[in-house]
Amino acid sequence: MTAADGVATGGGDPSGSRGGAEEIHPAPTGFLRRYVFSTDHKVIGKQFLFLGLSFLAVGGLMAMLIRWQLARPGVPVPIVGNLLFGRAGGVISPAAYTALFTMHGTIMIFFAVTPILIGGFGNFLVPLMIGARDMAFPRLNLASFWTMAAATAVLTASFFVPLGPPQAGWTAYATLSTAIGAPGVGQTLWVVAIYLNGASSVMGAVNYITTVIRLRAPGMTYFRMPLTVWGFFLTSILNALFVPVLAAAMVLLFFDRVFGTQFFVAGSTVGAGGDPILYQHLFWLFGHPEVYILIIPAWGIVSDLLSFFARKPAFGYRVTVYSLIGVVILSTVVYGHHxxxxxxxxxxxxxxxxxxxxxxxxxxxxxxxxxGTLWRGALRMSTPMLFCLGLVFTFGVGGLTGLYLADVVADMYLHDTYFVVGHFHLIMAAALLLASFAAVYFWFPKMFGRMMHEGLGKLHFWPTFITLNVVFMGQLLIGYAGMQRRLYDPSAYDFLRPLLPLNRFISHAAYLLGASQLIFVVNFFVSLRWGPRAAKNPWGIGTLEWTVASPPPHHNFDRIPIVLRGPHELGHPAAWALGKDWLGQDEGPERASADDSTRTRTSPETPPESPS
Amino acid sequence: MPIVLPHDASADGHLVDGVIGYLTLTTGLAFVAVLLFLLIAIVFHRERAGRTRAHHTHGNRPRDRALTFAVALVMFIAIDLTLAARAAGELSGRFWRYPDADPNALRVEVTARQWSLTFRTAGPDGRFGTSDDVVTLNELNVPVGRPIYFKLRSRDVVHGFYLPNFRTKIDAIPGSTTRLWVQAQEPGRFEIACAQHCGVSHYKMRGLLVARPEAEYRDWLARAETDSRLRTEAADPATREASGAWDWETGR
Incomplete structure (x- = not known):
C-alpha cells in the first residue's frame, strides 16, 4: 500500500498535510496564554489531569471519613475531627454523613474520574495518537475546561451555604432532591454544578468526535486507530447523546426547586401531581450509559497496554472494536435494571x-x-502492565457480580444493598483507578518528559491492588448479608449488628488503601522535578505519540505522519529483521535499512488490517 | 463472624437464595478458570532470558474467532439465558402473581413517610378507611401461612420497603401505589428496613414485622379492636389520606 492509498482510504487531514509544508502556529509565549487559558490540547489535558487528581484526593479523603463512621459509629474522628466537625465534638453527625456520601459519589464520578480519563488522557492522547496537531476546535476545548472549572467552583461553594452541602445522594432522587427533602441552597448549587459539568463533557465530546473523524493522519484508517482512541471516540458518542438527558433532568429539577414547578413533585404532603419516577428514568437513561462512558476509555487503554507489554498484537482487534461498539449500543437500552x-x-x-x-x-x-493477547506473549512486568493485569482481575469480579443484579429475582434482595456498592466500586473505582494509574505511569514520560520511578510504582501497585479488592469484595459480602446502602449507623438494625467486625476490617483496609496513595503522590511530584529524562520512545511502542519528542513540541508533528499499519505491530517478523520487536505505525521502507530484502518486499505488513 | 444470608422466614425466599447460589457457583467457576489462565500466562509467558519473542498472531484467524465466540456463547447460555428463563418463570409464577383474588390474603396498606411506616389493615367490615381499621406505627402483626399483600405509598420522598428475612423489597413512591406480597412460614419478629436513602434519619427508619400463628394473630386482632395501646390513630374518613388510608381497589 502506498501513501496515496492511505490518503484515499483514510480520509485523513484535509489541511494540506500531504506536502508537509503547512503553516504551524508558533507556541504562545505569555504565561496566561501558555499555561492558563491555553488552547493547546496537551496543556488542557494536563489541566484536566491535575483537576481530576486533586478531586480524587478530596473524594478519597471523604471515603476515609465514611469508613471511619462505619467502623466506629459515633466516635470522634481523630486528627481532623475537631477541625471538620467541631460543633459536634469531632463526631460525624447524620447530616454530615449524608453530605459526605453525597459529595463522595458526586466528586468521584463527575469531578475525578471524568476529568482524569476523558478530559486528561482523552485530550492529551487523541490528537497525538491519530497524528493531528491539535483538537478540531481548540477554543471549544478551552471552554470545556473552564466550564468544568466553574462547575467545581459552584460545587465547592455548596459547602459554605446555609443548611450545608447537598444530602440527597449522588443520584439525587426526587422528591428527596426537591424542596420537600432538601430545602437548602446547597442542593440547588449541586444541580447547577452537575449541569455545568455536563456542558463541559458535551463540549469535549463534540470535539473528540470531530477530531477523530476529520483529523486522522493520512493512512490512519478507523481500523488502524489504537484501541485507546476507539475508547475515547465511542465514549464521546455516548457523552454527546446522553449527557443532554442528564442536563434535561437537571433543568427540570432546577425549575422544581427554584420556580416552584412540579415536574417531579408528588405526594400528599404537597398535594402535587408530578412524577418522581420520571426523574429516575431521565437519570438512569443517562446514568447507565455513564457507567460505560467512564469504563470504555479504560477498556481501550488496557486493550492497548496489554498488547504493548505482552509484546504481541492485540488479539482479535476487530472483534474488540465491534464488541466496544456493541456495548455502546446495548448500554442505551438496559438502564431499567436500576x-x-x-x-x-x-x-x-x-x-x-x-x-x-x-x-x-x-x-x-x-x-x-x-x-488471548496475554497468551504466549513475552510479558514485561513493568508498572503499567501490573496495573493493567490488576484491572483484568478486578473487572472480572466486578463484571461477574453484575449478573446478580441483572437478575430480577436476586435483585429484589440485593437491590440498594452494599452488594451494589461493592459491584460498582469494583468497576468504577477499582478498575477505573487501576486504568488511570496504568495510564499515568505509561504516558507520564510523554506528558512531562521524565520517567517515573519504577520501584516506587511497583510499591504503589501491590498495596493498592490488594486493598482495593479487600475493600470492595468485603462490601460484596456485607451486601450479601443484607446491609443497605447509605446507613449512618448500621447498628440501628439487629440483623446488621454482627457485621460490625467485618465493616471495621474493611475500614482498616480502606485506610491502608488511602495511605498507599501517598507513594504515588511522592513518585509523581519527585519524578516531575527530578525524574530521569525520558527518551522519545522509552517503551518501544509503534503508536504515533512515541514518534515525537517527550514532551511533544507545541505543534506535535513537524510533518504529519503517513500511517502504514495498525497500532500493535509487536513481535513482527519484519521487525526482528531490523533487530527490534516493534514497527512504528508510520515506519516506512525509507526508514528501514534499504538492503533488507524482507522489509521492502512486504509492503502490506498487516494483512488483517487491510480495509475490507 | 460468619457472613451468611439473614434467616429465611418466607415461603419464597429459597427461590432467591437458589438463584444467588447458582450464580455464585457458575460465576465462581468461570472466575477460577480465568484466574488459572491468567496465572499460567503470567508465570510461563513472561519475558525472560530464552523467551524474548512473543508468539506473533493478530488473533484474527477464523479458528481464533470461533474459539472466543464459542466460550462467550457457552457462558451466555449457561449463566445468563438459564437464569433469565428461570427468573421469568419464578416472577410470573410467584413473585409477580399478586393474590388479588385470594380472600385469605391479609391486605395491608403501607404509608411511608420521613421516617416511619404506618400499617393499616381492614377491620371486620373488610373495608379500608373505616373506623374499625387497625392502624399501627412501625409494627405490623401478621398471621403465619397466609399471603400478606402490601400496597405502598409515600407521603414525601421515595422510601424502600425492605424485608431482609423475606428476601425482597419494593419502593414506596409519592404519587403512585406499588405492591408486594410475601408469606411468613414461621412465627417470629423480623425487621423491616428502609433501603432507599430518604434523608438524614434514613438509618432510623426501622419497622418490625411480627408473625404469629393464626390463632394467636386472631387473638391479637381482637384485642387491638378495643385496646388503643395496640394501635395508633383511628381512621377519620375526612382525613383519610392524611391518616394513611386510601381505597384499596382503586388506589385513591
Whole structure:
C-alpha cells in the first residue's frame, strides 16, 4: 500500500498535510496564554489531569471519613475531627454523613474520574495518537475546561451555604432532591454544578468526535486507530447523546426547586401531581450509559497496554472494536435494571433483565480477547502492565457480580444493598483507578518528559491492588448479608449488628488503601522535578505519540505522519529483521535499512488490517 | 463472624437464595478458570532470558474467532439465558402473581413517610378507611401461612420497603401505589428496613414485622379492636389520606 492509498482510504487531514509544508502556529509565549487559558490540547489535558487528581484526593479523603463512621459509629474522628466537625465534638453527625456520601459519589464520578480519563488522557492522547496537531476546535476545548472549572467552583461553594452541602445522594432522587427533602441552597448549587459539568463533557465530546473523524493522519484508517482512541471516540458518542438527558433532568429539577414547578413533585404532603419516577428514568437513561462512558476509555487503554507489554498484537482487534461498539449500543437500552424495585410492569422488568444480560456477550468477547493477547506473549512486568493485569482481575469480579443484579429475582434482595456498592466500586473505582494509574505511569514520560520511578510504582501497585479488592469484595459480602446502602449507623438494625467486625476490617483496609496513595503522590511530584529524562520512545511502542519528542513540541508533528499499519505491530517478523520487536505505525521502507530484502518486499505488513 | 444470608422466614425466599447460589457457583467457576489462565500466562509467558519473542498472531484467524465466540456463547447460555428463563418463570409464577383474588390474603396498606411506616389493615367490615381499621406505627402483626399483600405509598420522598428475612423489597413512591406480597412460614419478629436513602434519619427508619400463628394473630386482632395501646390513630374518613388510608381497589 502506498501513501496515496492511505490518503484515499483514510480520509485523513484535509489541511494540506500531504506536502508537509503547512503553516504551524508558533507556541504562545505569555504565561496566561501558555499555561492558563491555553488552547493547546496537551496543556488542557494536563489541566484536566491535575483537576481530576486533586478531586480524587478530596473524594478519597471523604471515603476515609465514611469508613471511619462505619467502623466506629459515633466516635470522634481523630486528627481532623475537631477541625471538620467541631460543633459536634469531632463526631460525624447524620447530616454530615449524608453530605459526605453525597459529595463522595458526586466528586468521584463527575469531578475525578471524568476529568482524569476523558478530559486528561482523552485530550492529551487523541490528537497525538491519530497524528493531528491539535483538537478540531481548540477554543471549544478551552471552554470545556473552564466550564468544568466553574462547575467545581459552584460545587465547592455548596459547602459554605446555609443548611450545608447537598444530602440527597449522588443520584439525587426526587422528591428527596426537591424542596420537600432538601430545602437548602446547597442542593440547588449541586444541580447547577452537575449541569455545568455536563456542558463541559458535551463540549469535549463534540470535539473528540470531530477530531477523530476529520483529523486522522493520512493512512490512519478507523481500523488502524489504537484501541485507546476507539475508547475515547465511542465514549464521546455516548457523552454527546446522553449527557443532554442528564442536563434535561437537571433543568427540570432546577425549575422544581427554584420556580416552584412540579415536574417531579408528588405526594400528599404537597398535594402535587408530578412524577418522581420520571426523574429516575431521565437519570438512569443517562446514568447507565455513564457507567460505560467512564469504563470504555479504560477498556481501550488496557486493550492497548496489554498488547504493548505482552509484546504481541492485540488479539482479535476487530472483534474488540465491534464488541466496544456493541456495548455502546446495548448500554442505551438496559438502564431499567436500576429501577427494578420501583414496581415497573412485568414486561418492562423482564425486557430490561434480558437486555442487561445480553450485554455480557460483547463484554466477555472483550475480556477473552485480553486473555488471548496475554497468551504466549513475552510479558514485561513493568508498572503499567501490573496495573493493567490488576484491572483484568478486578473487572472480572466486578463484571461477574453484575449478573446478580441483572437478575430480577436476586435483585429484589440485593437491590440498594452494599452488594451494589461493592459491584460498582469494583468497576468504577477499582478498575477505573487501576486504568488511570496504568495510564499515568505509561504516558507520564510523554506528558512531562521524565520517567517515573519504577520501584516506587511497583510499591504503589501491590498495596493498592490488594486493598482495593479487600475493600470492595468485603462490601460484596456485607451486601450479601443484607446491609443497605447509605446507613449512618448500621447498628440501628439487629440483623446488621454482627457485621460490625467485618465493616471495621474493611475500614482498616480502606485506610491502608488511602495511605498507599501517598507513594504515588511522592513518585509523581519527585519524578516531575527530578525524574530521569525520558527518551522519545522509552517503551518501544509503534503508536504515533512515541514518534515525537517527550514532551511533544507545541505543534506535535513537524510533518504529519503517513500511517502504514495498525497500532500493535509487536513481535513482527519484519521487525526482528531490523533487530527490534516493534514497527512504528508510520515506519516506512525509507526508514528501514534499504538492503533488507524482507522489509521492502512486504509492503502490506498487516494483512488483517487491510480495509475490507 | 460468619457472613451468611439473614434467616429465611418466607415461603419464597429459597427461590432467591437458589438463584444467588447458582450464580455464585457458575460465576465462581468461570472466575477460577480465568484466574488459572491468567496465572499460567503470567508465570510461563513472561519475558525472560530464552523467551524474548512473543508468539506473533493478530488473533484474527477464523479458528481464533470461533474459539472466543464459542466460550462467550457457552457462558451466555449457561449463566445468563438459564437464569433469565428461570427468573421469568419464578416472577410470573410467584413473585409477580399478586393474590388479588385470594380472600385469605391479609391486605395491608403501607404509608411511608420521613421516617416511619404506618400499617393499616381492614377491620371486620373488610373495608379500608373505616373506623374499625387497625392502624399501627412501625409494627405490623401478621398471621403465619397466609399471603400478606402490601400496597405502598409515600407521603414525601421515595422510601424502600425492605424485608431482609423475606428476601425482597419494593419502593414506596409519592404519587403512585406499588405492591408486594410475601408469606411468613414461621412465627417470629423480623425487621423491616428502609433501603432507599430518604434523608438524614434514613438509618432510623426501622419497622418490625411480627408473625404469629393464626390463632394467636386472631387473638391479637381482637384485642387491638378495643385496646388503643395496640394501635395508633383511628381512621377519620375526612382525613383519610392524611391518616394513611386510601381505597384499596382503586388506589385513591
Amino acid at each position: 429501577m427494578f424495585t420501583t414496581g415497573m410492569s412485568p414486561l418492562l422488568g423482564e425486557s430490561f433483565m434480558v437486555l442487561t444480560m445480553i450485554i455480557s456477550v460483547p463484554t466477555s468477547l472483550l475480556f477473552l480477547n485480553w486473555l
